[in-house]
Each structure stands twice: as C-alpha cells, then as structure tokens.
Amino acid sequence: MHFDFAIVGAGYAGSVLAERLASQSGKKVLLIDKRPHIGGNAYDYYNEAGILIHLYGPHIFHTNSPDVFAYLSQFTEWRPYEHRVLASVDGKLLPIPINLDTVNKLYGYNFTSEELEEYFKSVGEPVEKIRTSEDVVVSQVGRDLYEKFFRGYTRKQWGLDPSELDKMVTSRIPTRTNRDDRYFTDQYQYMPLHGYTKMFEKMLDHPNIHLMLSTDFREVKETLSYDQLIYTGPVDEYFDHCFGKLPYRSLRFEHKTVDTEQYQPVAVVNYPNDNAYTRITEYKHLTGQEHPKTSITFEYPQSEGDPYYPIPKPENAELYQRYKQLAEQQANVHFVGRLGTYRYYNMDQVVAQALTLYKKLIGAESLEDVVGTKEKELAK
Numbered sequence: 001m002h003f004d005f006a007i008v009g010a011g012y013a014g015s016v017l018a019e020r021l022a023s024q025s026g027k028k029v030l031l032i033d034k035r036p037h038i039g040g041n042a043y044d045y046y047n048e049a050g051i052l053i054h055l056y057g058p059h060i061f062h063t064n065s066p067d068v069f070a071y072l073s074q075f076t077e078w079r080p081y082e083h084r085v086l087a088s089v090d091g092k093l094l095p096i097p098i099n100l101d102t103v104n105k106l107y108g109y110n111f112t113s114e115e116l117e118e119y120f121k122s123v124g125e126p127v128e129k130i131r132t133s134e135d136v137v138v139s140q141v142g143r144d145l146y147e148k149f150f151r152g153y154t155r156k157q158w159g160l161d162p163s164e165l166d167k168m169v170t171s172r173i174p175t176r177t178n179r180d181d182r183y184f185t186d187q188y189q190y191m192p193l194h195g196y197t198k199m200f201e202k203m204l205d206h207p208n209i210h211l212m213l214s215t216d217f218r219e220v221k222e223t224l225s226y227d228q229l230i231y232t233g234p235v236d237e238y239f240d241h242c243f244g245k246l247p248y249r250s251l252r253f254e255h256k257t258v259d260t261e262q263y264q265p266v267a268v269v270n271y272p273n274d275n276a277y278t279r280i281t282e283y284k285h286l287t288g289q290e291h292p293k294t295s296i297t298f299e300y301p302q303s304e305g306d307p308y309y310p311i312p313k314p315e316n317a318e319l320y321q322r323y324k325q326l327a328e329q330q331a332n333v334h335f336v337g338r339l340g341t342y343r344y345y346n347m348d349q350v351v352a353q354a355l356t357l358y359k360k361l362i363g364a365e366s367l368e369d370v371v372g373t374k375e376k377e378l379a380k
C-alpha cells in the first residue's frame, strides 16, 4: 500500500502530525512505533491493581499556549491540577522551588518576603559570569541551599556535578521570596481527564491513519512505499550514528502498588541527598482516582537505556549540529520531536513544534489557522 506520509514514532510529535495530515489534509498516513503502544513517553495505563499510572514517569501537562491547549482540547476533557513538589531535606518535607516557607521551615526562621530577599543577597555568592548550573543557584541562594536542594539531585540525575552542566538545567527552576509553592506558573495547568492514552486514541481514530505498533522502522523501511517521511526517533540513529552517538541520560522506573490509600502528601517528593532514587511519584494525586490502594514509582537515573534527556554540554550541541546539517540535506524527510531535534522539550512544546511543521507542510500563515477556529471556541 502506498502512503502520502510515513511517520516514525507515535508520541506527541508523530501523533499530532498524523492527526492533522489525515483529518485536515486528507493524507494517507502510516504511523509506526517500535513500542507496543501509542503515546510515546506520555503513555499511561491501568495496572494490575486497576490504578492509572504513567509507565515512563510522571507527566504533568502545563502550557501558556492557547493554540496548543485549544488543539488538544478536541481530544480530551481536562481535570484542573496544579503541581506541587516537596523535597526531603534534613528529615523534613519542604516545598521546591525554594520559597519563603522552604527557608523558614528549614532553618526555623520567621522571615518576611523582604527579609528573605535580603537574606538571599547576603548568602548569594557573586559570580562574574554565570556559565554553569552551580553558578546559577549559588549566586541566587548561596551554598547551603544549593548543596541541600540541588547538588546531590543534579549529580544523581545527570551523573555530572552542576559545575560541569550548562546553566540552562537549573535556570528552569525559579527561586521565590513569596509563598507560591506551585511547581509551574503556566496559564493552563490540567491533566487529561481520562488519561493521556485515551487522548491519543481519539487523535488517531481516523480511517486515513494506519497504525503499525511493535515495529522498528529500521527493520521495515525497505518494504515501505511513501512520498514523505516524518521522523521523530533519535536523529543520530537515523544516520547510523555516522558522527558518533549523541549522549542521553536514561532512567529506570520501579513501579509498586502499596496497600495504603495515600503514600505521600503530594504527587512528587524529591530526594536530593539520601537514596539512589531521585524522586517518588504517587499517581492518584495527578489523576484524582479513588482506590483503596495506591501506586508509586521510584526513579533511578542511569546512563544506559531508553534515551530520555539530551545531556546539555557544548560538545554535544556541536555534535548535534553536524547531524542537523545532514538532516537538512535530506529531501522529503522531516525531523521533529524531542529525539529528532536532540532537545529536552515539554509535551506542549512538542505539540507546538509538530503544529508548526504541519503549518509549513500545508503553507498556512499562522498556528491559529492550523488549529482552527472551531477548536479555539472549545478552549474558552
């Protein structure tokens, strides 16, 4: 069978493009994934106890983009959810990002916001030029808070000291002098009411989309017939690692169900110092599911395994640039998504990236045109 598009990867990047091309442009699409399920890393499912869990770690949806929110709202209803994280430090559970309560509870102070600002100024170590992840934190909140909340966590997460990591890693986490303990401040913070997989099922339920799961593109590519290829797998793998492997950090997930209704006070507790794992997630906080038992996941960072986080170091960015140049020379092949562009993206950013590619493919003027007005009405 001949297809207009073959798409590798049924995560956000591949599924959004398959959906738009099939439903809006009448294209015949073959969507391939080597995993036995759709949804990519956002895949969720009911485990043996009947609890909805995320196979690849907690996924929390948040965005500032009305277009992305409007687009996804066609395929799911939402459950309002604001993410809050606690860190286990010195035997206490304290809010992270660091805020007024974090400092007061940790040290037994009674600072006001103004006093905390002064305190940060007094303990922050001046750094001439902020280059590394250590510089970002130490200059803002001083060495003690850096060591208690960031150093150990980052070393576990990346297998590198923050002094060796690009500033972007810790720049993503703000420091607050008020009592706002939300992890994200985006305009739209929701979880899909019936889960991510249900949302993907709805997106891909179209007669023009032919789904091929448990199939590695590399093993079938010679047998396929298509006009254009959209590739959301690892860009270096596409080119047989011809310039060498792009380094990734991976994770091992240990999923458990325990015989208690609630395990911890919030969805995610970070363990910056003790224990080999970085964090524990309890899903019922995210999904709102009621159940006499509860399911939790421990995350152990590791160097081998599925590619999850591109390692942000200048030499890796340079290596990616070489693959990018090669990618740009391919006729009728489009690289998109987290792995296709070797960049850590949140789900909403990948949706935006995929809609942007669709816009380019059909020659539309703006993202709004691509999402459609009917969908925008839905978001109101």
Ligand SMILES: Cc1cc2nc3c(=O)[nH]c(=O)nc-3n(C[C@H](O)[C@H](O)[C@H](O)COP(=O)(O)OP(=O)(O)OC[C@H]3O[C@@H](n4cnc5c(N)ncnc54)[C@H](O)[C@@H]3O)c2cc1C
Residues within 6 Å of the ligand: 008, 009, 010, 011, 012, 013, 014, 032, 033, 034, 035, 039, 040, 041, 042, 056, 057, 058, 059, 060, 061, 062, 215, 216, 217, 218, 232, 233, 234, 251, 308, 309, 336, 337, 338, 339, 345, 346, 347, 348, 350
């Ligand atoms: C632990 C973790 C937690 C996260 N938490 C959040 C969060 O809270 N909020 C948020 O917004 N984002 C989060 N993310 C990011 C989110 O997972 C990504 O933004 C999103 O999954 C990217 O979608 P994608 O389509 O680019 O890639 P993926 O979801 O990785 O999909 C790529 C797909 O391509 C398939 N593939 C690869 N190679 C081949 C091949 N050769 N043949 C066939 N198929 C192939 C893979 O099997 C995969 O299913 C998290 C990521 C991780 C790792």
